[in-house]
Amino acid sequence: MTYEEIGPPARLTGIATRLWHLEAVPLRRYEKILPLPNVHLIVNLSRPYRLFDRAGRASEVVDAFVSGLQRECLMIESPTRIHHVGVELTPAGLHTLAPHQAAASAGTVQDARRLLAGIGALVAQLHAASAPDVSLRILVDFLSGAVVQPPDRLVADALQLIGAEFDRTVESVSIELGVSQRTLMTRFRTVTGTTPKQHAQVLRFHRFVDAVHAAGGRPDWAALAVTSGYYDQPHVIRAFRRFSGWTPGEYYRLAAEHGPDAAHFVPLDQLPRAAQASA
Template sequence: MASGAIEVHRHDSALGQWQVALRQPHAALRAHVAQLWHGAGQVSYQRDRILPQARSYLLINLGPPQYMFLPGPPEIRVVFDDIWFSGLYEGPIECAAPQGSVLLGVAFSAGGAASLLPWPQAELANRTGPLQDLLGPRARQLRQRLLETPSVAQRLDLVEDWLLAACISGRNVHPLVHWALARLADSAGRVRAEALARDAGCSRKHLTTLLSRSVGLPPKSLARVLRFQHVLGRLGRQAPDWAQLAADGGYYDQSHLIRDFQQFSGLTPAAFLRSAQPDPGSVVVR
């Protein structure tokens, strides 16, 4: 199998101790899958927030139960102890792993899940839940095989084989979807939906329908997520010139950036800078 080498990152700080193994996917999957990872360890904080990205995820818990919290009132704690799928999101997901974690994940590109998996992405956007609801026994069988496989490299091989053999659906995604996703990514979300539709030679309504069906979110929402991620990538740990950062990121003004920041992280930009980050995609909240 012509998969990439495994890159191992170890973390040991006041936030906890963990190890993450990252690998680029098999060549046949690279147009659809951005990355595979296997993480294990123990954190010292109570909860973190997973920040939205223009990706969907296959998540396989191979360790103690973890928890996802649905906002209330009342707040609802959902147990994650098997295999889940998480669609594209327009807000953060609050999680906890009080007993440690062993997690294997597949990160799909924005249009990757629609190309590989026979599921309606419009129904899965802003949702995270059990994969067995969609795949039945096949999901349980995959997880059981992973539990019986001690090697991280072999676990990643198993998931790749499963994606190649069991999940490639042969579904055709409209070429305009791939084109629009590339334009949005290349511009870091700065291209507007109206300009995108004009350049595509179709109505905004038609383009919105295509992306919503295949990706789960309309172009305007995808652009907002991509702009937010671009700003995150530009942040250090010192307060920047927010007005300049907003202008460079394609926001109308600083207040526009702050509104999006609060929606996507649940924090003001200043509060975000004061918060610890276990990794670039999450922030500690308790």
């Protein structure tokens, strides 16, 4: 496996959180991707991925795509060799690049060409790149030139408050930021395509999954629930079923053998039954 990651330069502060170049053989043919609290732009330099919807219908994913803020897990079939370049955007980052398209990206995986100008040229440049560091410089330059407007400061501040305290209400956040609840909700939806509450729920679950693997050994679910902001263990079970389709125990049995790197990208030997007809 070849993996190279860099942090964003100063000019992409508030827009991107990390950029990476990956070449690897997938651990398994299929992968369940748990909901992530960030947006991702991926340029695939290998054979196509296939994406399965909840009804099991399969579609081929284009070579450059944007995965918006997801409210449920995604099911994919990986190519036999993974080779892609990607950037993790902040929840508000896509709005700086595509102000009129960002909200519609939530809950979807879309052709990046529909959202951003110059994607075709970017794909060609990345195919011609001679090394991972060159690919990353190309992507940084593209993103820097694609910025249409600065990040929405109100939404960025709201995201920071929610990230620090998942149970913050819209009312309390709006009061602290000095705006009406309606203004906060409207701006938040426009920028991210989701609501503060929905984002907080995904973010809490994401950090809980990280904590499961950071603990080492078999998880103490009750203790992790308390430290991660869940009321009790039944609350955790409901969150796991909602966001992964598994119970915590089922998730851990599938993910533990692959370690923390597979925490949110769970390798699977076969599709869930609902998707098998389209395989």
